[in-house]
Amino acid sequence: MQHKRKNVKEKDSFKSATVFLKKFFEFEESKPLTALIALFIGSSIISPHFLTWYNQRILLLQMAPLAMLALGEAAVILMGSIDLSPGSVMALSGTVAAIALVYWHMPVGVAVVVGMLTGALCGLINGLLVTKAKIPSFVATLAILVAGRGMVLIITGGTPVVGLKPFTFLTSDIAFLPSMVWIAILATIFTFFLLRLTKIGREVYAIGGNEDAARYSGVNADLTKVIIFTMAGVLYAISGLMMNARLEVAYPWTGWGYELDAIAAAVLGGVQLTGGVGSTLGSVIGAYILTLITNILILLGVNPYYQWVVKGAILAIAATVLTRGLRYVK
Amino acid sequence: MVENVLKAENIVKKFPGVVALDHVTFDLKKGEVHGLVGQNGAGKSTFVKILNGIYNPDEGRIILHGKEVVIKNPMEAKKLGITLVHQEVMLVPHLTVAENILLGKMPLKSKFLVDWAAVFDYTEKVLKELGANIDPRLKVKELSVGEQKLVQVARALADKAQILCFDEPTTALTPMEKDSLFEVIRRLKNAGKSVIYITHYIDEIFDICDRVTVLRDGKKIATETVSEIKPEEVVKMMLGREVSSFYVAKKKRITEIANKKPLLVVNNLSTIPEKAHEVALKNVSFKLYKGEILGVVGLLGAGKSELGKALFGIEKIVTGRIQMKGKDITIKSPLDALKYGILYAPENRQVEGLIPEMSVKENITITTLNEISKFLGIIDMKKEREISLKWVKDLNIVTPSLNAKVSNLSGGNQQKVVIAKILQTKPKIIIFDEPTMGIDVGAKVEIRRIIANLSEQGISVILLSSDVEEVLSLADRIIVMVKGRVTREMVNKGISKDEIISLICKVEVEKVAA
Numbered sequence: 001m002q003h004k005r006k007n008v009k010e011k012d013s014f015k016s017a018t019v020f021l022k023k024f025f026e027f028e029e030s031k032p033l034t035a036l037i038a039l040f041i042g043s044s045i046i047s048p049h050f051l052t053w054y055n056q057r058i059l060l061l062q063m064a065p066l067a068m069l070a071l072g073e074a075a076v077i078l079m080g081s082i083d084l085s086p087g088s089v090m091a092l093s094g095t096v097a098a099i100a101l102v103y104w105h106m107p108v109g110v111a112v113v114v115g116m117l118t119g120a121l122c123g124l125i126n127g128l129l130v131t132k133a134k135i136p137s138f139v140a141t142l143a144i145l146v147a148g149r150g151m152v153l154i155i156t157g158g159t160p161v162v163g164l165k166p167f168t169f170l171t172s173d174i175a176f177l178p179s180m181v182w183i184a185i186l187a188t189i190f191t192f193f194l195l196r197l198t199k200i201g202r203e204v205y206a207i208g209g210n211e212d213a214a215r216y217s218g219v220n221a222d223l224t225k226v227i228i229f230t231m232a233g234v235l236y237a238i239s240g241l242m243m244n245a246r247l248e249v250a251y252p253w254t255g256w257g258y259e260l261d262a263i264a265a266a267v268l269g270g271v272q273l274t275g276g277v278g279s280t281l282g283s284v285i286g287a288y289i290l291t292l293i294t295n296i297l298i299l300l301g302v303n304p305y306y307q308w309v310v311k312g313a314i315l316a317i318a319a320t321v322l323t324r325g326l327r328y329v330k
Numbered sequence: 331m332v333e334n335v336l337k338a339e340n341i342v343k344k345f346p347g348v349v350a351l352d353h354v355t356f357d358l359k360k361g362e363v364h365g366l367v368g369q370n371g372a373g374k375s376t377f378v379k380i381l382n383g384i385y386n387p388d389e390g391r392i393i394l395h396g397k398e399v400v401i402k403n404p405m406e407a408k409k410l411g412i413t414l415v416h417q418e419v420m421l422v423p424h425l426t427v428a429e430n431i432l433l434g435k436m437p438l439k440s441k442f443l444v445d446w447a448a449v450f451d452y453t454e455k456v457l458k459e460l461g462a463n464i465d466p467r468l469k470v471k472e473l474s475v476g477e478q479k480l481v482q483v484a485r486a487l488a489d490k491a492q493i494l495c496f497d498e499p500t501t502a503l504t505p506m507e508k509d510s511l512f513e514v515i516r517r518l519k520n521a522g523k524s525v526i527y528i529t530h531y532i533d534e535i536f537d538i539c540d541r542v543t544v545l546r547d548g549k550k551i552a553t554e555t556v557s558e559i560k561p562e563e564v565v566k567m568m569l570g571r572e573v574s575s576f577y578v579a580k581k582k583r584i585t586e587i588a589n590k591k592p593l594l595v596v597n598n599l600s601t602i603p604e605k606a607h608e609v610a611l612k613n614v615s616f617k618l619y620k621g622e623i624l625g626v627v628g629l630l631g632a633g634k635s636e637l638g639k640a641l642f643g644i645e646k647i648v649t650g651r652i653q654m655k656g657k658d659i660t661i662k663s664p665l666d667a668l669k670y671g672i673l674y675a676p677e678n679r680q681v682e683g684l685i686p687e688m689s690v691k692e693n694i695t696i697t698t699l700n701e702i703s704k705f706l707g708i709i710d711m712k713k714e715r716e717i718s719l720k721w722v723k724d725l726n727i728v729t730p731s732l733n734a735k736v737s738n739l740s741g742g743n744q745q746k747v748v749i750a751k752i753l754q755t756k757p758k759i760i761i762f763d764e765p766t767m768g769i770d771v772g773a774k775v776e777i778r779r780i781i782a783n784l785s786e787q788g789i790s791v792i793l794l795s796s797d798v799e800e801v802l803s804l805a806d807r808i809i810v811m812v813k814g815r816v817t818r819e820m821v822n823k824g825i826s827k828d829e830i831i832s833l834i835c836k837v838e839v840e841k842v843a844a
Binding site for chain 2: 197198203206212213214215216218219276277
């Protein structure tokens with residue numbers, strides 16, 4: 001009798017555990033989160049240096065700018081578009097802010113605003129190219145990728161802008177963490193709730209899910225696209241400012257190739273490239289995974305060139321898991 | 331007795347929310363052109379896609395030359411000698427005719443190099459056999475649509491096809507191109523090949539086919555020998571006759587309407603189609619009164635959908651005037667139409683009506699996000715629940731929960747979600763495009779009842795339907811469309827189904843007679 005009761009109890013706890021797991025995997029972010037936890041535990045085991053406060057702090061500092069790019073990129077991809085301009089926009093915004101501070105002797109606060117406006121303008125142009133000129137987002141943002149980088153090189157003459165000490169308020173600690181980490185956390189919460197709880201967020205998912213149906217339902221898809229591209233531009237600009245703070249120099253080649261990291265972060269985070277499925281929170285998890293991989297490989301003393309191969313392999317594996325069940329893809 | 335090349339027995343194919351094929355049995359003889367007709371959603375394309383391995387059937391078996399076969403994919407179908415000539419031109423435009431014909435099976439010399447001489451010799455020969463005067467060295471993009479169709483046929487022959495399935499091959503062809511395609515089909519027939527010919531043009535059946543099988547709502551209605559049947563009979567079978575209790579008889583309000591001013595006046599509306607398969611509207615005029623149901627009947631290709639889309643700002647209007655309550659209005663986009671309270675329930679719910687990844691709740695409120703969002707555009711989740719729950723109850727939408735993905739619902743319930751999101755905007759005019767097509771009979775009755783109720787509530791309805799009995803039972807007035815024109819406008823009083831059928835296929839029947 002006693003024995004039997006114990007058995008039932010065990011069964012119950014087993015049942016509640018499966019229910020919990022089932023519930024957990026209903027969340028869109030559960031797969032990337034599981035991968036992240038696994039990588040985190042694995043890294044803690046292989047390297048004694050990984051799970052130290054010092055290392056985790058560096059990891060977060062490295063991750064914050066990428067997280068900002070991933071947030072903007074994810075919002076754009078959720079609409080079924082794509083943005084190739086994050087790297088160039090972050091560089092241009094950061095450089096303009098640096099020039100405003102150093103050459104135009106503006107207060108740092110104003111320089112920050114100027115940088116963010118630069119990002120907003122780039123995003124606005126992206127949005128208008130897509131909705132008004134009706135250029136597919138891949139091509140429109142490719143144009144900004146190229147032209148944006150050109151602008152950076154023109155205004156800097158190809159040489160770095162130095163003396164960006166005032167920007168380091170972004171790396172200084174507030175409540176145990178660098179302020180830019182807090183900014184990234186706030187931006188994550190903001191975009192997550194913007195997309196999940198507000199009218200425009202709902203419209204983003206509707207456009208990504210089925211643009212025809214959304215338009216036939218009275219969604220002003222063009223307006224939504226312009227707003228989201230512009231918002232993404234601002235997020236990239238903040239990323240550029242974070243880079244200024246971290247390096248105290250604005251390099252003209254900052255963010256070169258970062259658009260690929262941003263897209264990879266979104267995909268790793270479960271955002272479907274066709275749009276309509278995923279969340280910005282997922283993309284931040286993706287950004288964390290990418291940064292963690294770099295970090296652990298460095299800790300293990302692996303030749304930095306291998307990082308790219310490992311990242312590529314992980315992206316391919318993740319994408320395979322995510323596209324299971326599709327007949328074929330392009 | 332001619333031998334059966336192919337026999338398909340009790341084929342069943344289900345898609346989420348709809349039974350596309352319901353125990354369809356079909357046979358094909360050697361050297362036969364077998365027509366397959368039916369309205370949109372009847373299951374014609376699904377059936378040939380199963381024969382070609384693009385879909386796999388849920389039930390049933392396929393017997394080829396007396397042996398049962400399982401056709402898993404298009405490659406296998408090709409090996410078995412079955413090819414599909416797609417409705418759209420499926421060729422690589424930047425490659426030559428010859429390369430397209432021999433794509434994937436280029437003759438080689440010394441194992442790696444393409445034997446170009448053999449390529450052109452062979453393709454010239456195949457094209458000649460077809461009686462097609464096309465230079466195999468030309469790029470496909472330089473050919474007309476009709477010539478491209480012939481290249482597709484040549485490619486099928488290069489695959490050693492014994493059974494060729496044509497899916498609506500004449501949609502984008504000129505009359506002359508159509509003639510040469512028919513000539514090619516006759517040659518194929520004489521060479522002992524079998525042809526399955528899908529169409530919704532009745533006259534083509536009588537031009538080219540030996541036998542015809544009629545499908546409706548996924549079921550086979552009949553197989554007849556063409557020489558022993560009249561066009562009207564085929565049309566009747568296509569359009570169907572359900573048990574009369576499945577139709578909802580609405581009290582007609584003809585006398586009330588006669589004294590009122592029209593709500594909407596459409597004058598000489600003409601459009602340019604954006605897609606190849608669409609029909610141009612030509613000088614369409616009609617009036618719509620408050621609270622009436624205006625039935626629009628016509629076969630596929632009559633321009634019914636295009637009319638609905640033009641009024642909703644999707645189809646491009648070139649000329650014409652639309653007046654609402656006596657004032658001119660311009661409708662350039664769905665946003666404009668919504669502003670005037672004009673809404674459209676599309677024929678293709680999955681593609682144009684719903685956002686499949688979103689929940690029932692989110693699909694219902696998508697039209698009225700302003701109404702349910704508060705300060706800073708934050709959505710009032712409680713209000714959203716209340717609104718969608720109300721519609722789920724009012725329209726009897728069967729769903730596991732408000733949060734269930736809309737793509738998991740049955741066709742009838744999906745249609746109700748579309749109606750709910752439209753009604754939520756408090757519309758003045760609703761355009762229903764084939765509202766009961768492809769859904770089960772029970773749901774059809776419910777949808778018809780909902781439409782009848784709307785008109786009671788003073789909402790004007792434009793009912794675009796190829797189900798003549800549906801229109802006769804619901805509409806107050808009826809307009810008939812043939813090939814983009816309105817050919818008749820009448821009050822729905824004392825008209826018989828046969829009269830309407832003869833009106834909607836008038837042009838085609840005349841052509842057959844001539």
